[in-house]
Amino acid sequence: MFWDEELETISQNKLKELQLKRLRDTIGRVYFNVPFYHKKFKEINIKPDDIKSVDDISKLPFTTRQDILDNYPTGLLAVSRDEMVRVHTSSGTTGKPKAIFFTKNDIDRAADLIARCLVMTGMRKNDVLQNMMTYGLFTGALVMHYGAEKVGILIVPAGPGNTERQILLMKDFKTTALHITPSYALYLAEYIKSKGIDPTKDLYLKRAYLGAEPYSEETRRKIEDIFGIDVYNSYGLSEMNGPGVAFECEYKEGMHTWEDNFVVEVIDPDTGEVLPDGQKGELVFTTLQREGMPLIRYRTRDISRIIPERCPCGRTHRRIERIFGRSDDMFIVKGVNIFPQQIENVLMSIKGVAMNYQIVLESLDNMIVRVEIAKDLFDGNVMHLVNLQNRITEELRKEILVKPKVELLEPGTLPVSEGKAKRVIDNRTL
């Protein structure tokens, strides 16, 4: 089933035409209305009329995160501030956040894309979505909320935390879907288990949408198994509305990027060159429908690739592969690039390991992986624990090529996150 069948299954040719029309329109608006872009285009002597095909987009300059920060708060607006109805910010670790503004139409379009995603993954009017994301400056909860409302889904705006109450709401309102961070989903799973609740019998869940933090394929499978539900990968970032930029369909093989709303490119992060479909590189997005704060060739720092093959679901919008890593999350130990997801993948595949873990960076050459042992697998045998520790060390070494120090912890030792999990603790003074 489709939310917008005509646009979701539009022919590739027509999609290109539509993209070009919208791209030219967007470029015209930023050129004349946003001084930052006007200056940037002038510097390389580009005029809106020079864009004659979608591929000509590669002539345009990139927008970086720093550009958004430099123009904080309202420097990148393409229409008057008075037309804006909402501002979201994206967490900056230091100093000022990135501010993203929305007009009324922008909100409506973002919601419409979410509606496509929800219907695509089986949600209908009679479903109940428990939204466990933080309502506030962060885009996740609110953008999802508006999209679900558009479909006519009953929303339980629970926000994160207070696990006991979450379970009560899930039971009493017969929640069929969760919007949740992966770390909280894992915690919820353990909690439910400890209370003797059988999610497949005592709850009504059918699916979950994970977001806000990267997670591994193993984690997805684990959550699917424990709750007996489908989990759909999705991709989004505040700079591009938040959730709903790309979403998996029922086939769960890559995420459809809504190309009538975004031009997606994959570039070589070092040279900035556009890479052919199928090749791994940094995702770059251009908004095609945004009024308030259009962004041209925004560098996401997320690593993925475009899957050019047609999807059996009938949607023509090309898919991107699950994010391999966010280049920001990457850290280097002994000169090797490591993504936290690689570590999570290994840990989640080992029996005897609970779901919480932490990576501690001690120096350029030393990292500690702190792992909670699974309570029900503890049998009092020292050798079994030593073997587990050795096995984790060895499996990690195979995956990341660096031998970490592995510490076994008692379940419940590590801080439980009910929002965004902090998995990497950096104690290095560089």
Added chain:
Amino acid sequence: MKVKQISIFLENKKGHLLEVVDALGKAGVNIRALSIADTSEFGILRIIVPDPDSAKKALKKGGFTFNENDVIAVGVSDRPGGLAAALKILSENDINVEYLYAFVTKSEERAVVVLKTDDLDKSIKALKKSGISILQPKEVYSL
């Protein structure tokens, strides 16, 4: 013939052993025998208590990670070579001892050793046959 033993996972952090022992003490659990096995990273505390169920309850309440299993308690004469006699029998019967530790007893003439082997039933049979005394659980808990 088998005695219940509780093993508790000890993470390598300051004060952890105290927390465990304190939780047991507050629950009125008297520890009859104990041993700690450790590596540089973590340890396992093994205890024998008169009332394993209330100990488990207290540990569960304290959020500790633990496990209950069977061991045997062997009475050996308290003189040089006493333990060797028991171990020799096990060795002759091809039984591996995984670990052992001694009991604190008030009696002078015999020492009680807690034994975990890879085959408890076979151990009991072999030891009994050789006339080595194996303590009944009731005896052990009330030592």
